Amino acid sequence: MYNEVVRRVTLSGPSSLAPIIRKAVDIVCQTGKYHILVIITDGQITQESETIKAVIEASAVPLSIIAVGVGDGPWNILERFDTRLPYRKFDNFRFVDYHRTAAKTKSPDMAFALHAMMEIPDQYKRIKELGYLEKYSLRKRVQQEKNTQEASPSPIPQSSTKNSPIRYVETLRHRSSNPV
Numbered sequence: 001m002y003n004e005v006v007r008r009v010t011l012s013g014p015s016s017l018a019p020i021i022r023k024a025v026d027i028v029c030q031t032g033k034y035h036i037l038v039i040i041t042d043g044q045i046t047q048e049s050e051t052i053k054a055v056i057e058a059s060a061v062p063l064s065i066i067a068v069g070v071g072d073g074p075w076n077i078l079e080r081f082d083t084r085l086p087y088r089k090f091d092n093f094r095f096v097d098y099h100r101t102a103a104k105t106k107s108p109d110m111a112f113a114l115h116a117m118m119e120i121p122d123q124y125k126r127i128k129e130l131g132y133l134e135k136y137s138l139r140k141r142v143q144q145e146k147n148t149q150e151a152s153p154s155p156i157p158q159s160s161t162k163n164s165p166i167r168y169v170e171t172l173r174h175r176s177s178n179p180v
Contacts, residue, residue: 018053032136056085059089069095069098078095091126
């Protein structure tokens, strides 16, 4: 698909991955579900420190990141993100050089899919061990309940004023049980 699309679009660089990674983190937090972010990049990464921070932040949510390198690179930064990025809660980043992977086989699509998805089972297992799925699912339910409560008015006003219906009912009960 890339080979078909690349003829119709204008590619530009250098690239910053931090904004798209942070947007994916926001989506994961909103949905409370596991996601896989696939980024197609030429490898010319700007703002390396911001991208490192974003990848580390993303390791706190149920998100796997696959960076697919197209073109001639350079790939050293993406390879480093894949293998030597410290301070992550789990290995959430996978880099695949598309052309190197696809050129070595008679079935380039299958070879690419295998290499791209190779770490996903281990990442998903680690996400489950860390409790991220339950944590973000619970957070999503709590937020939905809060939004529902804010959207619908309470059937019984909780006012403590003299004109409160609750006080009125309590006054009527008191009068009916104590004859004058």
